[in-house]
Amino acid sequence: MATGSRTVRPRSSVWLSERKTPRRKGDQQPVGLDHLKIVAATMRLLDAEGLAGFSMRRLAAELGVTAMSVYWYVETKDHLLELALDAAMGEIALPIETVRSVEAAGPVEGPEYTPAEPRDWRDQLRQVASEYRRVLVRHPWLAALLGEYLNIGPNAVVFNHAALAVMRNSGLPDDRITSALALVYQFVYGFGTIEGRFAARCRAAGLTQDELYHEMMGTVADRIEFDEARKVMEARGGTTVQEMQDRDFTFALDLAIAGIESLKER
Amino acid sequence: MATGSRTVRPRSSVWLSERKTPRRKGDQQPVGLDHLKIVAATMRLLDAEGLAGFSMRRLAAELGVTAMSVYWYVETKDHLLELALDAAMGEIALPIETVRSVEAAGPVEGPEYTPAEPRDWRDQLRQVASEYRRVLVRHPWLAALLGEYLNIGPNAVVFNHAALAVMRNSGLPDDRITSALALVYQFVYGFGTIEGRFAARCRAAGLTQDELYHEMMGTVADRIEFDEARKVMEARGGTTVQEMQDRDFTFALDLAIAGIESLKER
DNA sequence: ACCTGAACACCGTTCAAGT
DNA sequence: ACCTGAACACCGTTCAAGT
Numbered sequence: 001m002a003t004g005s006r007t008v009r010p011r012s013s014v015w016l017s018e019r020k021t022p023r024r025k026g027d028q029q030p031v032g033l034d035h036l037k038i039v040a041a042t043m044r045l046l047d048a049e050g051l052a053g054f055s056m057r058r059l060a061a062e063l064g065v066t067a068m069s070v071y072w073y074v075e076t077k078d079h080l081l082e083l084a085l086d087a088a089m090g091e092i093a094l095p096i097e098t099v100r101s102v103e104a105a106g107p108v109e110g111p112e113y114t115p116a117e118p119r120d121w122r123d124q125l126r127q128v129a130s131e132y133r134r135v136l137v138r139h140p141w142l143a144a145l146l147g148e149y150l151n152i153g154p155n156a157v158v159f160n161h162a163a164l165a166v167m168r169n170s171g172l173p174d175d176r177i178t179s180a181l182a183l184v185y186q187f188v189y190g191f192g193t194i195e196g197r198f199a200a201r202c203r204a205a206g207l208t209q210d211e212l213y214h215e216m217m218g219t220v221a222d223r224i225e226f227d228e229a230r231k232v233m234e235a236r237g238g239t240t241v242q243e244m245q246d247r248d249f250t251f252a253l254d255l256a257i258a259g260i261e262s263l264k265e266r
Numbered sequence: 267m268a269t270g271s272r273t274v275r276p277r278s279s280v281w282l283s284e285r286k287t288p289r290r291k292g293d294q295q296p297v298g299l300d301h302l303k304i305v306a307a308t309m310r311l312l313d314a315e316g317l318a319g320f321s322m323r324r325l326a327a328e329l330g331v332t333a334m335s336v337y338w339y340v341e342t343k344d345h346l347l348e349l350a351l352d353a354a355m356g357e358i359a360l361p362i363e364t365v366r367s368v369e370a371a372g373p374v375e376g377p378e379y380t381p382a383e384p385r386d387w388r389d390q391l392r393q394v395a396s397e398y399r400r401v402l403v404r405h406p407w408l409a410a411l412l413g414e415y416l417n418i419g420p421n422a423v424v425f426n427h428a429a430l431a432v433m434r435n436s437g438l439p440d441d442r443i444t445s446a447l448a449l450v451y452q453f454v455y456g457f458g459t460i461e462g463r464f465a466a467r468c469r470a471a472g473l474t475q476d477e478l479y480h481e482m483m484g485t486v487a488d489r490i491e492f493d494e495a496r497k498v499m500e501a502r503g504g505t506t507v508q509e510m511q512d513r514d515f516t517f518a519l520d521l522a523i524a525g526i527e528s529l530k531e532r
Numbered sequence: 533a534c535c536t537g538a539a540c541a542c543c544g545t546t547c548a549a550g551t
Numbered sequence: 552a553c554c555t556g557a558a559c560a561c562c563g564t565t566c567a568a569g570t
Contacts, residue, residue, distance in 0.1 A: 321542085322545085323544085333544095333545095337544095342544080343544065
């Protein structure tokens, strides 16, 4: 109230604005940069230093170039991060039959397909969910960007389409589909987020997951309120952190699937 | 690789370090600031301007004080945000019997209790979940902070304890509890996150939720791949955005509960 | 067409100094 | 005990200029 208020930046999406660099005419690459190289370096830097450690100036240094060069290819930092976001979404391997109809509408770059193609909707759901989880963990910055931007890039569109296609095979009535999608993918999002953050924390501290886990349990163990919580933590079984996480993830998905199965005949 | 790499800041939690200001001796407030006032102003600013618009300098201006004064009460910006995070967690109203055992261990400031006290675990779960959702939407910055910090403040501890207490009444075996908790609360987290972001976007643009929704559908409607998606979007019913969101949320919770009910007798 | 350098308006935080 | 001012090392981005 006191000082002049700053309006929240409008932040139009990359996907809703003109490409900044017009498509190259011939094959002759000029010398230095290009879109692909910039996005790749961005992702490498994000993986290594995290979102907070990323800056346009750091990126330029990484590319061996002056701070402002990148701006010839990319309008703003936000747009660049949106490109990285969609590139990460492209790493999610999808069952091929779920993306065919989309691909027919135009070529899509990026997504990998798994060799084994499950037919049952439950297995397809498990595949898409665990692929999404895998990518969230591999790129711990992805979750924050998903919360920040619209996520309407080409790869995101393919992903959403695939998720929808799988859920439509569940037998759930149409008016329940969005709910079921929300339950499953918001769960995976949250789960992958904290799993990825924990993994990043371990890398930063130079500890294994199990080491950091026990250390955290130690600093917190003297709090009386955690007695009951610890009982449950211990009951969940698994000797390593990774095993516990896998069990939790798998069974949570089973719960969701069981819920869908039990409510689909109404 | 090129330039000297910056290590990721260690970032110790507020809750794991000494209080910066020793407790006041008598009643005589000095003149200016104090912890409560600072955190309250922080939350007000975060609500109004968003996380990206918040800075220590803005906060100081809001408090009518120089930029560095706040640092006498708070170690870093991170610590301050952690305090705001836990204060927000304290706004989640919990069924009173779920927090009694925690309160016995020591006084807890903040949490409100609802007058109606549901006995059935499903209703308790619905209450805790929708309260969590409500707070996430009211404070759109909360989700980002939950992803950033450890969330082990006193109010967070009470919340986790309550969530656990409710789930233990579900009849699920102990080794499934953490999974079920993850499914439900990660879902609510994700759902509340995007709902809150959408609401904030509306406020920033000066539009109602329905206006912005239709505008977004418009800019995106010309994409061929969205045909199938739109069919499902329309099927979910509800005339307003709020109704659609409420329906989606309610039924997704029903799915989770049905899954728990159906898997608890194994 | 592509890249640079200087400059602007911001950050979080340190540190010596005031009262 | 509390608050200030100047300073440091950073940001994202603009803009005029180079080739």
